[in-house]
Amino acid sequence: MSKPVLVIGGGISGIQATIDLAKHGVEVYLVERNPSIGGKMAQLDKTFPTLDCASCILTPKMAEVLRYNNIKLLTYSEVQEVKGNVGDFTVKILRKPRYVDWDKCTGCGTCTERCPVKVPDEYNVKLGQRKAIYIEYPQAVPRKALIDYSHCLRLNPPPDLKEKAKGKPLCGACEKVCPTKAIDYNQQPEIIELNVAAIILATGLELYDASNIPEYGYGKYQNVYTNLEFERIVSSTGPTNGNIIRRSDGKPPKRIAWIQCVGSRDVRFNHYCSAFCCMAATKQAILAKELLPEVDTTIYYMDMRAFGKGFYEFYKRAMTEFGVKYVRGKVVKITERQDNKNLLLFYEDTIHSYMKKDEFDMVVLSVAVRPNRITAAPVKTDKGGFIQIMDPYMDTVTSTTEGIFVIGGAAEARDIPDSVTMASSAAIKASTIAKKCVVEQTIITSGERA
Amino acid sequence: MILKLRTTQIALTSLLQKEKEAETADLIIKLGGEGIRKCYQCGSCTAICPISEHYMISFRKSIKYAQLGLKEKLSSDLTPWLCYACGECSNSCPRDANPSELMMTLRRYLTMIYDWTGISRLLYLNSKILLSAIISLSVLTGIIIYFLHGPIITDRVALATFAPVELVEATGRLIFVSLASILLLNTFRMYRLSSSRIKLSLGIYIKEFFKTFLPNFLTQRFFKYCSEKRYWVVHLLIFYGYVASLILFEVLLFITHSNDPFLFISPLSIIGLFSAFSITYGGFVVIHGRVKKTKPLWKYSHPTDWMFIILLILICLTGLLTGIFRSIGWSIATYMVFSIHLMIVVPFLILGVPFTKWSHIVYRPFALYFGRLNEIRQSKIQEVVRL
Numbered sequence: 068m069s070k071p072v073l074v075i076g077g078g079i080s081g082i083q084a085t086i087d088l089a090k091h092g093v094e095v096y097l098v099e100r101n102p103s104i105g106g107k108m109a110q111l112d113k114t115f116p117t118l119d120c121a122s123c124i125l126t127p128k129m130a131e132v133l134r135y136n137n138i139k140l141l142t143y144s145e146v147q148e149v150k151g152n153v154g155d156f157t158v159k160i161l162r163k164p165r166y167v168d169w170d171k172c173t174g175c176g177t178c179t180e181r182c183p184v185k186v187p188d189e190y191n192v193k194l195g196q197r198k199a200i201y202i203e204y205p206q207a208v209p210r211k212a213l214i215d216y217s218h219c220l221r222l223n224p225p226p227d228l229k230e231k232a233k234g235k236p237l238c239g240a241c242e243k244v245c246p247t248k249a250i251d252y253n254q255q256p257e258i259i260e261l262n263v264a265a266i267i268l269a270t271g272l273e274l275y276d277a278s279n280i281p282e283y284g285y286g287k288y289q290n291v292y293t294n295l296e297f298e299r300i301v302s303s304t305g306p307t308n309g310n311i312i313r314r315s316d317g318k319p320p321k322r323i324a325w326i327q328c329v330g331s332r333d334v335r336f337n338h339y340c341s342a343f344c345c346m347a348a349t350k351q352a353i354l355a356k357e358l359l360p361e362v363d364t365t366i367y368y369m370d371m372r373a374f375g376k377g378f379y380e381f382y383k384r385a386m387t388e389f390g391v392k393y394v395r396g397k398v399v400k401i402t403e404r405q406d407n408k409n410l411l412l413f414y415e416d417t418i419h420s421y422m423k424k425d426e427f428d429m430v431v432l433s434v435a436v437r438p439n440r441i442t443a444a445p446v447k448t449d450k451g452g453f454i455q456i457m458d459p460y461m462d463t464v465t466s467t468t469e470g471i472f473v474i475g476g477a478a479e480a481r482d483i484p485d486s487v488t489m490a491s492s493a494a495i496k497a498s499t500i501a502k503k504c505v506v507e508q509t510i511i512t513s514g515e516r517a
Numbered sequence: 518m519i520l521k522l523r524t525t526q527i528a529l530t531s532l533l534q535k536e537k538e539a540e541t542a543d544l545i546i547k548l549g550g551e552g553i554r555k556c557y558q559c560g561s562c563t564a565i566c567p568i569s570e571h572y573m574i575s576f577r578k579s580i581k582y583a584q585l586g587l588k589e590k591l592s593s594d595l596t597p598w599l600c601y602a603c604g605e606c607s608n609s610c611p612r613d614a615n616p617s618e619l620m621m622t623l624r625r626y627l628t629m630i631y632d633w634t635g636i637s638r639l640l641y642l643n644s645k646i647l648l649s650a651i652i653s654l655s656v657l658t659g660i661i662i663y664f665l666h667g668p669i670i671t672d673r674v675a676l677a678t679f680a681p682v683e684l685v686e687a688t689g690r691l692i693f694v695s696l697a698s699i700l701l702l703n704t705f706r707m708y709r710l711s712s713s714r715i716k717l718s719l720g721i722y723i724k725e726f727f728k729t730f731l732p733n734f735l736t737q738r739f740f741k742y743c744s745e746k747r748y749w750v751v752h753l754l755i756f757y758g759y760v761a762s763l764i765l766f767e768v769l770l771f772i773t774h775s776n777d778p779f780l781f782i783s784p785l786s787i788i789g790l791f792s793a794f795s796i797t798y799g800g801f802v803v804i805h806g807r808v809k810k811t812k813p814l815w816k817y818s819h820p821t822d823w824m825f826i827i828l829l830i831l832i833c834l835t836g837l838l839t840g841i842f843r844s845i846g847w848s849i850a851t852y853m854v855f856s857i858h859l860m861i862v863v864p865f866l867i868l869g870v871p872f873t874k875w876s877h878i879v880y881r882p883f884a885l886y887f888g889r890l891n892e893i894r895q896s897k898i899q900e901v902v903r904l
Binding site: 282332333335369400414415417 | 557558559562564566569573575578611
């Protein structure tokens, strides 16, 4: 047997790397922080530049992970410590308690129906609600329920209720209804130690906090959304069942604006370009047009970065076929109208060279992305917090530490095709290391035998 | 053959043109316009500027001209004069290009372009020349005082005997007239560069002079759009300090420059004290700002900015000291300090008024006036087009 490889992060790049390694015959551990794999792509509705349904591409891949015997999936787990060097990494992984026995759970969802506690839903960017015992989303892999400790009445009762109960256990609704008796309130966190040959970091991206940019009023004005929020709104599995409605009055908007480079390419926030927002905003504007044919869509941009295959054509198509308007200029501030909660955008019309004000019903901020912070792995990060790579030309997936690879959004802001390409590239490199380890081991063992 | 020659010629001229444009851009960078390298033309500066609520202007466009080094466009552009440097654009600039400072730089560039003598260019581009000009003018004044001063009376303070009124007055008038004429010629150049040749009736010129030029000159009312009104007060204090000192020491020199003991309570000396204190206060606000770099405008200080503000404060302090010594009755000290005072005043006026920073007192209201005239011309053209 070859030594295993560890993939940290179960987004699209992590999934791709895992599957490729499994196909190579290498044993893989896929560690994911969240209850389900899928990552940011699972939250998207459609993909650019073909407008294919994102989950139609992703879900089969997620399901494929479960089909291989040599893939060990560790969701709801976090890597705590990485020691050692190439060919011999010792990794400590914390398995957080799910309070549900996943061998017994069938994912029927009866418990989630009965649970009395409602909590903002992370999958829907807190636009919708979930229960304290929940399955992350319908296509989740593995499709198993888990209890959110901090909100569960039984596990973490609020102090006033605890006093009233006088020592008696509270609630317990899920335990009562579970047909397979899978609920286990006494589950404890476990620590697993693994020895792996190589590590692939696919820790991905998070959205920059748009409320750090006060002039756009995100969090203060109700009808200002982030791009990920908008993605959930247009999605048929989203909190509004795919209806674009305003947060303030629940009415469909007549005019939607997208503001590009929010927090990116801006020395005050993040200096780098977030790479996919130009195309993502174009895609979102098309989706809006498809859902509400009468809607007026305008994208405020500085430079349209349509560099990938078919991107420029996609951009032209948005303009000509769908009538998406593009205005060159940075929106410098947004003010909200008190009466109808509409938004006034201030910008310079750079064609006619004077300041203009435009009114919109809804504003979508193309917010910058940031790398998720990785503290466990011994790798260097660059100015933007992304993991540094060895050689920007000839080896774009190896980090500064030998045997640790970095793919997808952890290395730099990337779109799906780029992330997947890197994943496969890192998989073959990691597989080479894993198989070399076996050869060395056999030599030693054969030597001992002799 | 001829065609080929012609193309080569065109290629050569365009190459020369390009070089010229690069030179202009480099020149602006040298004057403090480092930001033109960073700007990506998003227009935030125009959109955030409080003035753009009222006027259809674009600071982004002026920065674009600078980036491209379009000399003709730049020298006819009056937009930089509209800016009072509140610094809001610099706070919202995503590239840290400091548009507020870029406008200041363009004002330096324009001052250089308007000046027909070429002295301004030397002073702006070479700090060694600037420094040696200050020192040599100062020394020259010193020499003149040394040779031409009147009898030194030590038993009482007789300033008008030490520096004869007629002499001081004559030199003062000479300097005033020559500097004013250079400045007016420069202003005329500014008019020629910035205005189209469409004729307007004299009535409009006069009417707009009173409607646009004078109010802006006297109140600097564009400041009312800026977010921080405190600097309006500071700026006005310095301005009226000047006006007061101009009246006292140029127009009323025959009264103020006398052998009588200096009285702090006379109305004239109260005006003098007002001017000295307001300029010193304003000056210290600016120096503090420039050292601490509190405002975006003060992040970069050109040598001429330092010259302007330091000499200004020294003039006020020596002027005040002269007054104090005069009232105490220390004759030698009075004469000494007064000589030093003159040795600073002369280089400050000669270098500052027509050639560097001081000139904005005149250029700014004139720019607004010329801009208004251009607006009228534009509306006339549109009327003709409509007919």
